[in-house]
Amino acid sequence: MSNASDTHVVVVGGGGTGAAILYDLVQRGFKATLFERGELTCGSTGRHHGLLHSGARYVVKDREVGRECMDEVRILTRIAPEAIEANRGIFVAFDEEELAFRETFEQACAEADIPAQWLTSEQVLAMEPRLNPGLLGGVMVPDGTLDAYRLPMHFFAGARKLGAVIRNFTRVESLVFEGRRIAGVTVHDLRTGADETVKCDLVINATGGWAGRLAAMADIELPITPAPGTMLAHQGRLVNNIIERLRPASDGDILVPQRGLSIIGSTQWQTDDPDDCTVPDADVEFLTKAAIEMVPDFKETAYHKAWAAVRPLAGASSTEEEGRELSRDFDVRDHAKLDNVEGMLSLTGGKATTLRAMGEKTVDVVCDLFDVDTPCRTASEPLPNYRHFFRQGVLV
Numbered sequence: 226m227s228n229a230s231d232t233h234v235v236v237v238g239g240g241g242t243g244a245a246i247l248y249d250l251v252q253r254g255f256k257a258t259l260f261e262r263g264e265l266t267c268g269s270t271g272r273h274h275g276l277l278h279s280g281a282r283y284v285v286k287d288r289e290v291g292r293e294c295m296d297e298v299r300i301l302t303r304i305a306p307e308a309i310e311a312n313r314g315i316f317v318a319f320d321e322e323e324l325a326f327r328e329t330f331e332q333a334c335a336e337a338d339i340p341a342q343w344l345t346s347e348q349v350l351a352m353e354p355r356l357n358p359g360l361l362g363g364v365m366v367p368d369g370t371l372d373a374y375r376l377p378m379h380f381f382a383g384a385r386k387l388g389a390v391i392r393n394f395t396r397v398e399s400l401v402f403e404g405r406r407i408a409g410v411t412v413h414d415l416r417t418g419a420d421e422t423v424k425c426d427l428v429i430n431a432t433g434g435w436a437g438r439l440a441a442m443a444d445i446e447l448p449i450t451p452a453p454g455t456m457l458a459h460q461g462r463l464v465n466n467i468i469e470r471l472r473p474a475s476d477g478d479i480l481v482p483q484r485g486l487s488i489i490g491s492t493q494w495q496t497d498d499p500d501d502c503t504v505p506d507a508d509v510e511f512l513t514k515a516a517i518e519m520v521p522d523f524k525e526t527a528y529h530k531a532w533a534a535v536r537p538l539a540g541a542s543s544t545e546e547e548g549r550e551l552s553r554d555f556d557v558r559d560h561a562k563l564d565n566v567e568g569m570l571s572l573t574g575g576k577a578t579t580l581r582a583m584g585e586k587t588v589d590v591v592c593d594l595f596d597v598d599t600p601c602r603t604a605s606e607p608l609p610n611y612r613h614f615f616r617q618g619v620l621v
């Protein structure tokens with residue numbers, strides 16, 4: 226068995242996935258350094274709706290993804306309660322076709338152990354009086370609102386406390402090879418302009434929608450589809466629970482109350498350049514209409530902002546239709562086994578809700594590689610508050 230403290234792991238990408246991996250690594254005794262080219266969480270992590278998925282959205286298509294989300298809701302509510310609002314999600318039937326989907330939906334929830342409770346139209350309207358009064362009922366599930374920034378910062382706070390090195394505004398420019406083995410990274414510090422080589426025993430590619438680019442530095446073609454989507458926020462909190470449409474997941478069917486804002490999402494397209502996330506004008510019109518259908522008062526509220534983020538979908542796809550069929554599950558890819566390149570793992574897929582599970586599965590693979598026998602503890606130990614990240618910064 227190896228000594229984890231002699232093993233240096235470099236994590237590339239300072240989103241939620243990188244944060245959870247970094248924390249799990251140092252908690253199991255590895256030496257770890259994370260590089261993020263911008264501010265922490267500046268990628269998709271800091272820009273999604275903030276919907277803590279119970280899994281109900283995915284469960285009809287994929288029971289396992291549904292079950293995994295529900296497990297993570299239970300865990301995250303325990304270990305990071307300050308990042309989560311204890312509201313609920315209601316999948317509302319606004320027409321007969323959506324009402325007809327109820328049975329399929331409830332059965333899938335039951336099979337994945339997702340608590341689901343039918344509410345009559347009167348009960349839904351008593352909870353959410355601004356919803357379209359023509360609604361026909363809804364199913365309440367344990368979705369929640371999560372703070373897209375605070376949740377990963379809890380993990381960063383924990384990682385830093387345990388000795389992880391976190392270097393933001395530092396871009397990984399290339400991979401350093403010793404034969405077919407990756408033995409380090411070269412980085413460029415965007416604040417000082419300095420270039421540096423950092424040696425390590427393993428690189429973890431947690432760059433989300435950019436993961437294909439890092440893999441390409443090792444001549445690896447990663448099966449990943451960067452799929453951006455638009456979200457639109459209006460001022461005012463029009464609902465207190467997350468409202469979704471009782472139908473197979475589609476565009477413009479999620480309304481999330483996020484502090485004093487109402488966020489409607491989303492859309493989906495595909496891009497070769499994850500840095501190009503310009504919001505199409507048509508998306509704003511489409512999402513506004515979709516929100517008004519669910520909550521007529523949306524048309525009276527002030528526009529706040531429209532923005533986009535990139536989904537790092539696992540799997541290759543050449544058309545948008547194919548992209549929509551890709552699973553929302555995640556994959557930890559060991560390039561030694563798959564591409565004959567040692568020294569790097571890549572993450573594809575997943576969602577903010579499953580960041581901790583992604584960390585656990587990745588570090589399980591790291592432990593196997595280095596013959597380390599330390600079990601994961603992230604599911605049971607409460608995280609330090611996100612504020613500690615900054616307090617540690619002040620004290621250092």
Ligand SMILES: Cc1cc2nc3c(=O)[nH]c(=O)nc-3n(C[C@H](O)[C@H](O)[C@H](O)COP(=O)(O)OP(=O)(O)OC[C@H]3O[C@@H](n4cnc5c(N)ncnc54)[C@H](O)[C@@H]3O)c2cc1C
Binds near residue numbers: 263452
């Ligand atoms: C429209 C939309 C809505 C969504 N809504 C939700 C939701 O409500 N709930 C949910 O659970 N999930 C949601 N998701 C999914 C979620 O946003 C992503 O799955 C998650 O944020 C991905 O996190 P990540 O850490 O893997 O990637 P990112 O947060 O994108 O992090 C990758 C990081 O890598 C950095 N990077 C890239 N290249 C380099 C380099 N060479 N050197 C250093 N750093 C580099 C980037 O700057 C970036 O910060 C949504 C996604 C979209 C598109």
